[in-house]
Amino acid sequence: MTEAARAVSLRAGVPVYRYRITPGGPPVSVLRLDAHHQPGEVHRHIHDFPVLVYVERAGRLETGVPPVQARDGDAYVLAAGAVIDPAQVAGVGSAFAVFFDSAALVGDGQASWQSHPLLFPFLHGIRGGLLRLHVPPERQPAWSGAIAAIERELADRGAGYRQAALAHLTLLLVNVARLATDVVGDLRRSNETLLAEVFDVIQRRFAEPLSLRDVAASVGVTPGYLTTVVRRRTGRTVVDWITEHRMVRARRLLSETDRPVQEIARQVGLPDPAYFTRVFRANNGVTPREWRREA
Template identity: 60%
Template sequence: MIEATRIVHHRHGVPVYDYRSDQVTPPVSLLRFDRHAERGHRPHIHNFPVLLYVRSAGVVYVIAAGQVIEAAPPHRFESAVGVFFDPAALGDAGRAPWPAWRAHPLLFPFLHEHSGGVLELALPVERRPLWDSTIAAIEAELAQRQEGYRQAASAHLTLLLIDLARLAADVVGDLRRSGEPLLAEVFDVIDQRHTAPLSLRDVADAVGMTPGHLTTVVRRRTGRTVQAWITERRMTEARRLLAETDLPVGEIARRVGIPDAGYFTRLFRRNNDLSPRQWRAQPASLAR
């Protein structure tokens, strides 16, 4: 991965990356690959959207967030460029790393469920100059870093995402019809209430559904349960507090809605392969 990303934990031995959200890291990052890049590919997961544009093949790969990417796309990486970005580049509706960004209409293509987490889209010849010039403009902004470069890079990114949404119109339409607005509401409830005791029934009551039906819908669309998403939100906040504050572990547990510090420690270890103190003691390059 690139410097703008960081490993935050492992899921069953597979590294999980987040995009850094700070004032130093640009909201968009580009990575140009050579033809041998695929040899170094390893399974990984990232909690943010990624595009891979292979100019020589006229193909755009939409790489889903949260899924294990088992293999590199089949085309060779010759003339390929990866576009990595913090969903927050699109404004408050695109917060990262928590998946509330799934509610943003321009990010719907990244919620696909294609095999291996990779959706391949053919890019018509007449649209390739737009992609070439827009990516070049982002690259120039990142290289020069003049006043307002973050806003300019985000504006160019938005143009790419608009064109991507049009390319993926069928995928986006299916997602709109299959319950994404409900998921956005579920994530919003969890986001607002994860600092206090929160159960599946609480979330179900808030969105006006039975717990059983809500479980079915969320599992079908995300592969995970509501309780797993509650835990993920709490772990995201716990990792942030461990990295950015000196608060005692017991206080961090309380702040993420888990009053029992012992249970919090066991849950954190189960989800991150390290205890809270071990995670905090990692070098900054790994823990932040």
């Protein structure tokens, strides 16, 4: 697992990782996976953010159960919320894992999954969490170039590097969505319409008192059923998403305005400044004032 991720909880004994948000930190990270850059020992894990793996040179790489020989240009869309078992991958090839914070693609506290259709492939729900796509040979240099460009932006950290890195990432996601047309269509025809409604409610009402029961009532299902659907598809609970929207908005206000912390707390639906500070620190690792100072 990359340094951009941190374990935040356990689910049935399996660690759940979240993308590490830091003041001014990169919204996307790239991890090389080859004979010279092997990550440390990795166990079964869950991540609640999107991950894209691109195989540039397959070598002796095999994936899946039963194992299937990977090909140059294979791309794996890892489902958020699924248990990923490294035992599904064996052998050595040359690949890249692209990790990113979905909220960075839309900003301003909008609902990532609902507002950004390019992320629908990462909710595929396929057993094992791996959706295997294949990049046509004529497109493979563009994929390698986009990933290399992200790496350069992250290494140089020049003016506007975050925006540049996200632009290259967006091009990759456009290609993923085009390759996964059937998957995206299936999601839109299934209960992903419920997810869209859920995120619409959260987006409109996160600045007011809002609970799981409130969201469930708004979309016409029971709280238990809604919890199951949202967790299965996104790796988080409804309350997690409410908090996430509040934190995205709070981080933006702290970084881009000089409004008092108490006012920001009210604007994101947590009017008690002390409670807001506890929630912010638990989700971001620093207090609101520390975030503003570091940003």
